[in-house]
Amino acid sequence: MPDAHLSADQTPHAGSAAGVPLRMFGRFELRALLNKSTRGMLWLVRDPRLGQELMLCLPRQAPNSAQAMEHWQRTAQAVARIQHPNIAPVVEIGQVEQWPFVAYERSLGETLDERLARQAAPLPLEAADWIAQYLEGLAFAHEAGHAHRDVQCASLIINAANQVRVLGLEVAQEIVPSSSDFSTVTRRALREAAEEDLLGVGLVLHRILGGRPVLDQPDLQLAMQQMQPLGRELVRLGWETPHPIPDPLRAIGNRATASQPRQRYHIARSFLRALEGWRLSAAQDDGGPIPILMDKLQRIGHLPMAGTGLARLLQSSGLETQHGSLLSELVLKDMALSLELLRRVNNSLKQQGAPVDGTVLNMQRAIAMLGLNGVEAAARALKPWPGPLNEIAAALLGSLMKRVQRAGQIAQALRPAGYDAEVVYLIALMQNLGRLLVQYHFPDDAQQIRQLMQAPEPTAEQPNPRGLSEQAAAYAVLGCDLDALGVAVARYWSLGDELLHMIRRQPPDAAVRGADNDADLLRLTCSLANELVDALGLPENKRQAGIELATRRYARNLGLGLREVYQALQAPAGEAGASAEPGQPTSSAQPSALRGKAMAAKPDAADEAGGR
Template sequence: MPDFAPLSTAKRLLTGGGAQPAAVGRFELRRLLGKGAQASVWLAHDPRLQREVAIKLLPPVQGQDAAAVLEHWLREARHVGRLAHPHIVPVFEADVQGQQPYIVFEYVPGCTLAEHLERQGRCAPHDAVSLVVDVLDGLQAAHAAGIVHRDLKPSNVMVDAQRNARVMDFGLAAAVASTPDAQLASGTPAYMAPEATASMPPAPAMDIYSAALVLVELLTGRPLIHQTDTWQALYRIANDRIELPKDLGSGVDDALRAILQHALARDPAQRYASAAEFRDALQAWAAPVSASTTAGNATLDFLLRRMRHKSDFPALSDSVARIQRVASSEDDSISDLTREILKDVALTHKLLRLVNSVLFAHASQGSVSTVSRAVSLVGFNAVRNMALGLVLLEHMQDRQHAGQMREEFLRAMMAASLASELGGAAMSEESFIGALFQNLGRMLCSFYFAEEAAQIRTAVAAGTEEEAAAMQVLGLGLEDLGAGVARVWGLPETLQRCIRKPLGAPPHRPPEKGAEGLRWLARAANEVATAILQTEPQQLDARLQKLGSEWSRTLALQPQAFADATLRARQQLVALAQALELQVAPDSAAARLLRLPAPVVDAAASDELAPHELHPHATQPLTVQAPVSGPQAQAQMADVLSAGIQDVTNAMVNEGFALNDVLRMILEAMFRALGARRIVFALRDARADVLTGRFGLGEGSEAAVRSLAVPLRETADLFTAVCVRGADTLISDATEARMQERLPAWYRKGLNAPTFLLLPLQIKGRPFALIYADQERPGALAVDDKVLGLLRTLRNQAVMAFRQRT
């Protein structure tokens, strides 16, 4: 049966002609989904179960044996209807109206693999393998139930919204080893196994052969058997030895080629014994890090071992994994993200510089001195994105190769900024991350394998394609390196997939939404970034115009809108480089990324900030370090606390603030100013009349939150007395015997810090909350009167926030 082609309109919809049918059985036909030479597929409504279904109308069966043929067909259809598997589109019903058989199956929103190939072009190897693994999983379930599909092809595989492949249309399925029926077609010529052309009994090996042909088509973008004449195609399958194309795409190694040759053996006995065995071979090839699998994966394992010997890699991996884990959490992720960023002093420093730069002038409306405030102003995802980008920059510092690393970082950030602009508000954040991490393999290679990276650049300059050059030098493509590390870091599947650029020319229609659309968007942004980096200034405008034309249909953007987005991204990159004080040599390729085109004077835009203009409220970076004794340390504390007070004031005056956001800002300002080991906010539990920990920052703050429990009834211990009396208290040395006697047992067992600060919160003379901070050395917390006054101001702001919100 030929492939279905998606149709928008059709005048003659049934094989025999005639008007559009209104219903088949009880099913109300809504619209045509696809039509082939012998059958049509409709979206229909099932009024009995109130659901959408898909219905395939098969050609009427004619002749003296029609009744027997239809009975045989219904028997097979009932057998297929018992199949239930995540990678099989289930058959709900099968019946005959007049002499015309029809099948009712689940309606799966998405597209077929044939449509996917038409839109996107050839697939990257790991993507193609992932899809066919799903197909083989479904086929194995069918074979185990004694059913052979017999018509497996791209148009009979659906790709759903989660990008899972699901086998459908078992309309030609037959029981294993059953007698082929001459009146029903036994497959599509371009996807039939040699023995199927000789009318051999149905067997699983036929589906295995067809699945291998589908995989080849996904890798190359065209059918391996591409003869348009049916008899020519059948003759070639029956008589010729099918050879794999030399070009199966970048990243296809000898191991994957051998797997395909095994599945395409002419003799069924020489193929994989089952669909499961074929599936397992593909999964082993695609396994991320295993020295016992393919040569490419062994190379990745070797490179990862080399990277782990570098002191930065474990720290980098830990930072990325922690930030991403927080972003994926369903818990109080804002507090967790703030806490993770504050663990890294340099990261906090750089992030606050960025938030106070021209990049976020529209949001900050004044200086921002806390990460908590940054999150509330520019959004959780924006801060997460900045943090991930800055983590890469912070950990990939190398004086010997500093220029090259700055170039790679700026290229990646340019692509990320442009993708964010092109993706629009709905996709801005994930577009930024997707485009940034599409450069991960190149950045890792430049930093950890500097000599090899130089060899790759030399080969590229001589005309070799980058992935091919990486294979020659490293034994592994840069995409494989990036994807392998992304798996080790536990990054989401969508992000791992985005690391692999889609192959082929930009599609003429916008790609499907989700992971596929993100990959194409990231590729477009990276092509622009690379063009700016590599093109001489006098030729750049023409190159960017050409890229705008090439990508306009794929991104559903007019070339001018593409150009405007590119200019905005370039302006953002300049502002980012200024905020981070990234210096590049004037004659370097990286300098091209920071060279803006001459501005076009536009009176309507005269009030906008120029690209090089600094934000009027930009602040100098705040120093974040553990305090030391002396007036200088106290002045530093005062500066950080004063900035925090202003942050909280702005939040409470200018916005309909959230109480938790304000409390986070207060805690963070205190935490950074004091250089505390940890700080905890406790709130009264009215039923138990106990102050219990709610959230905190710093090392071990999670355990501290769980441990802190101050009873408010009159007792002799220090914590209760401080809270009831509202007495701000700093204990310089809690290890003294006299002080130990005053500390409650729950404190000595849980927190037991040698120095700590207590700031109780009261309303109408009654305690309702407590701020607790500590350090790990006696005397490490020291504050003068000015600092104490500022701490009390922040504490009083917390009380005010509670009064306004409760």
């Protein structure tokens, strides 16, 4: 082979004679070395027999025995039988002396290295599209029991229509002692090889977005060896890039190359799903995981109905005798029913032509407008606890619901004078709508998000590691943040623009600005309540500091101090919005002591509709 940088024992024999310009590998005329790594090579060649250009993939180390060669050929033949739009079809599998090769048509396209060398850096959306296509092919190969084992920029082939294919699957097979059972070794190493493939894909994404080789290494295998935990280098997307990188895509890229292996993607489909979620969300407002969530809402509802006692009461004839305030107390004890009534009443208002800001966010009004028959119909439409969840996922959802209910109670205790306790409770609940929906409809993704938020084990290089923020973890798993999911569903339910603003929690890393109106005041109050609940979930030695930090963030804008915050935290449960354990009977409740003042607001179309 004409590779001046390789020693004779590393390269196949070149069949050219001295003074002859053409260099040969068997019958192939060698045109150019497209890529070289520690594990493989990619050559551009001309095949005189076929009269066309091909790309030859070869390992850097030839199989070390007849049994190893047989295993290499058998594995390559199995890969060649895999058919997928994003996997390059094989033209030929052959051998020249001791060197095996796999041939592909040059007409499939150019390597990523060639594309990046001849054109300006692609936009992040285009880069994500290339990597998503590559992951489609790689995931299919992994599921068929094969790995790439040498992911490089040159193993990504792009044609003029921007279709991407995976090149060189299983060419760089592991060299093992000739006495080994190759099938056993391959099966055992497949999972590790697949995870290494995904790290390689992450580095390719960094190469595209960053505009330069990762760690200044064209060979991604060498870059991997320098990365933690094997080496000392940390690979994260910088800020001086050819194009600004959106935060969700940055989080996805950084997770793919995280210093802790447990934080990386372990399955190609997980990496692909995160990228697709962001791609579709960036391309259209309701893309990504949102259409999947909307489909699930249609089929199984938003949340399961938790209170069996309330269900029995709704089916009995005792509902007519309940006072409106007592009935709203009962409904607020069930999160799913509360949300269903809000959805139904506001959708009804929209159909009647009410303005978009005429949102009903008071349970007594909602019940009065829908009537008892409407409440019973809403309850019948909900699935009983725990819906399709298994026992563990149901327990996690129940725990999250209790945290959300506690945040609502704290928000009620902190609310400024003159605001309806039910309204404040429901805003605090809606600020957690995305979290609740992910836990119910995507429990595996919710678990991934929690794991990424946990700090990894300390190391000598990182004695005080930190987990990802909730937003970054959600980006890395879903491709969008949890608030975006909640807002999309609230918009789908025809809730008004003012409420869509209020249900976005204050970002934990952003300065808290003054409240210019009622909506801002309620949004900040409920955001503080949710941050206080998050602080209560910290380890005991960090809990007080978390409470004080949250209080300092909001103290000036809400006129609150630690005394008021601790009083709110000590307020007894059982007020408006308090809920029984999911799945347990609910008992009758007395009217809340906090319910008495109405939210200061001018009459709107919702009031007129309620009086019809």
